[in-house]
Amino acid sequence: MSTPINTILSWFETGDFPTQEQFAASWTSFRHKDESIPMDQVENLNSKLQEKVDKTVYNTHLINEDAHITTLAKLNASNLNDANVQAWKTILGVGDLPANIATVDDGVNSGNVYTKDQSDENYMQNADFVGADGKILASMIEALGLTELISVTETSLSAFMANNVAYQYEKNDFIAIPNGSGNYALYIYNGGSKTVVSSYLPTGLTNITIAMVEGLQAALNAKMDKPSTLGNFFIRSLGPGPIYASINPAANYLIFWDGQNFKESNMYHNAGKTGIGITDPTELLHLDGRVRSKAVVFDENTELLPNQITLWNRRFHGTDLTGNRRMLMYRDYEDYLALIQSLSPIQKENIATVWNGQYSNGSLNVYSITPTVIKNDHVVRYLVLQGLNLNVNPATTSVKFIPVGSAIGTTEVDCLGFQPSADGKSMIVSVYGDTLTANTQYNVIIRTTSPVVQTHRTTSNINVVTNIDSIDVSAINWQRIAYTSGQENTIFTTNGGLFSYSSNPANKAYAYEPNIFVAAIKSDTIFPANSNFYIEFNVGLSISGNQAISDVFDFYAYLGLVQSNIPLALSDNSFIRIINSCFRSGAYISTAMWNNIISNSTKIEPGSTPVMNANIVIMRQGNVYTQFLTVGGATIVQTVTSNTDAVSISLAVTNGTTPKSINASIVQAFKF
Known part of the structure; x- marks a missing residue:
């Protein structure tokens, strides 16, 4: 309920203090901004809305084509009568069209004249047939239909007239009748009976001489006479006239140029084979003599033919008269050392006995x-x-x-x-x-x-x-890291002194990436600083794949000792290590182990077997480390000096193209 404004003002006169009820009555007498005003409380609003047209009715009126049809013309003038049309013409100043007005086709109505495009299609352009001098171009005479050259097979006019029905020709056409010797007699048909001689006018052009043809003699002078006999020739000299020299080697001989002539060489081709100095070659290239060359490139070849040099398994070989093969040595230390390493112990002893200088x-x-x-x-x-x-x-x-x-x-x-x-x-x-x-x-x-x-x-x-002061390897704990977080327990299994790695594409897709580390583990501190120790491992490495020649294998795993204070990372931080790898070696997949330093002298490669087991011993006394690597009956020993810090065991593995696994166990570990 509202309170009159004068009453409210009296409550707030100077010196007055409105009561709570008066204050409330004052504010409830006004509308708040958030309150909506009802339509029925707006003075005259309903009466004004009644004066407006309904919007739906108005929109219907707008699209009604017949609205105001009696007072307004439609867009298509369909509601105009003759009187309306005449009125429009009068206002626009348009009278009736004259009877002789020209009209053209408009796609619906046909006109009485051609458009320019229609004319161009029906008539030829003057500029296409007439030159700058106003004369018809000779090349366009036939196109103009003025004349046509009729070439016939009959050799006389009488024979042609007798067979004229076989040809279509008209007045002013030329008839070319061959005379049997390469020339033609030309006649112009002037109309009339086609079987009457008088209907054909002779041109007199029956025997054309060279002089009668402009430029023909000069063109012929630029040509050469051909040899008078059959054979193969080359032009030795032009001079005043061409000199033809014969090319006539004996059959199957390759030819060469001696500066004057093409002659047969001493190279002979027979049954798909070529001989030099010999006419019955037995190989693809057979020489009767010595060969001298800066270099010869060999392909892999396992043949065992007598008296042959071949390349096989990355080494050159020579065979004797019986085909027995021996490897040729390079002139370097590595090959000589590899030869000695390939000998049996008894063979080495026999050589050592003879060669005491060793x-x-x-x-x-x-x-x-x-x-x-x-x-x-x-x-x-x-x-x-x-x-x-x-x-x-x-x-x-x-x-x-x-x-x-x-x-x-x-x-x-x-x-x-x-x-x-x-x-x-x-x-x-x-x-x-x-x-x-x-x-x-x-x-x-x-x-x-x-x-x-x-x-x-x-x-x-x-x-x-x-x-001895043994280390309890069963209590060893390990840290793990994988290329893909969450795969650590999938690729690694550890149990004290036992630890293994199995590659998994979920960690990193297999690829030729020998420098990308995909996994690593590190143990607790095994030996404290400044201690002398002995530790022994057994390690097994295996790989799998198609083992095809085209396969690419290259992968490395680093097992060794690392300073305990170096954090675990996807890298090899070991200072002394055994390197496990697999790679393509000759015609087979090979596994190998290197003793800390990658070189032929520290590598053990057991051959084509893709599985390898090894025994590893590492000892430290003072700052001297001694490492033993034994694979089968082969042992490599290496001694290096390094720090005397506390050490842990580490294993870091790179990516490769095929699955592989590593199993390792600590046989024993002790301090001394």
């Missing part, structure tokens, strides 16, 4: 033995002896163990085997731990009988113990 004649000296402690169990232990002149002849050398304090020649124990280094600075000695007495210290005795006789007893010793 071995040292100097005094033996051993100044250190690694490791200094071994366990008394039935496991092969590898000891590294370092010193001078240790490149002894195995055929005339013995290595034995003797208890410290025992007299030479008493209680000596043979080693399992030994291998001297070529530089004479180290020797690897192997022995079963249980062949030596527990809780005993041993020296090593080296005896030689050739090239000089000498006996050397080491001052360093080895402690043989029942128990």
Whole structure:
């Protein structure tokens, strides 16, 4: 309910204090901005809306073609009567069309004259047939239909007239009758009977001479006479006239140019084979003589023909009279070393016996033995002896163990085997731990009988113990990283000292990417800083694929030791390692392992088998690391110096084109 405005104003006069009820009554007397005003409360609104036309009615009126039909003309004038039409003409000033007005076709009505395009289609353009001088162009005479040349087969006019029905010709057409010698007699048909001679006018052009044809003599002078006899010729000289020289080698001989003539050479082609100096070649190219060339490129060839040089499996081979093949050597160290490595132990010993210069004649000296402690169990232990002149002849050398304090020649124990280094600075000695007495210290005795006789007893010793400071490998924990996050547990399996890797395309699609690391793991700290240690692994590597010659294989896995403080990453951070790989080698897929440094001298490649097992031993004494890699009966030993930091085990794997897996286990690990 509203309150009159004067009443509200009286409540707010100076000095007055409105009550709560008066304040509320004041505000409820006005409309708030958010309130809508009802239509029935707007004065005269309904009456004004009644004066407006309905919108639907108005829109219907707008589209009604018959609205105002009696007062307005339609767009198509369909509602105009004759009176309306006449009125429009009068207003527009348009009278009746004259009877002689010209009209053209409009697609519906036919006119009484041609358009320009219709005229161009029916008539020829003057400029197309008349030259600048106003005369008809000779080339357009036939197109104009003024004349036509009729070539006939009859050789006389009378014969042609008798057979005129076989030809269509009209007045002013030319009739060309051959005379049998290459010329024609020309007649013009002037109308009349086609069987009457008088209807044909002779032109007199029956025998055309060279002089009668403009430029013909000059054109003929530019031509050459052909040889008077049959054969193959070349033009030796033009001069005043061409001189033709015969090309006539004996059958099957290739020709050559001697500066004057084409002559037969000493190359003979017979049954798809070519001989040089021989007419019965037995090979695709057969030479009766020597060959000299800057280079010869060989393709892979496994043939075993007598007296043949071939390239096979990345090596050159030569065969003797019986086809027996031998490999040719390159003149370099790598090939010579590879030859020696391919020999059996007995063959090496036989060569060494003959060639004593391979071995040292100097005094033996051993100044250190690694490791200094071994366990008394039935496991092969590898000891590294370092010193001078240790490149002894195995055929005339013995290595034995003797208890410290025992007299030479008493209680000596043979080693399992030994291998001297070529530089004479180290020797690897192997022995079963249980062949030596527990809780005993041993020296090593080296005896030689050739090239000089000498006996050397080491001052360093080895402690043989029942128990050693072993590392509990079952408690080892591992960190893992994969190319695709979330795949770590798919590609890696770890259980203490056991760990394995299996490639998976969900981690990274197989591809030729030998430099892209797709997985890596790192163990807890295995050995603390400044400790001497021994650790031994067994590793198995396998790959799969079609093994076709066209396949591409190239993949690397790095297993070794890394400083414990280096974070795990998709990279190889190990400072001493064994490198596992597979690649295309000759005609087969090959697996290989390298001992830390990638080179032929540190590589073991067992052949075409795609599966390889290896034994790895790494020892540290001070800052000297010694690493043994054994595959089958082959062993490679490497010694390097590095830091003495705490170390962990690491494995980093690159991508490749085919699936592969790596299985590894720690055989034993201990400090000494």
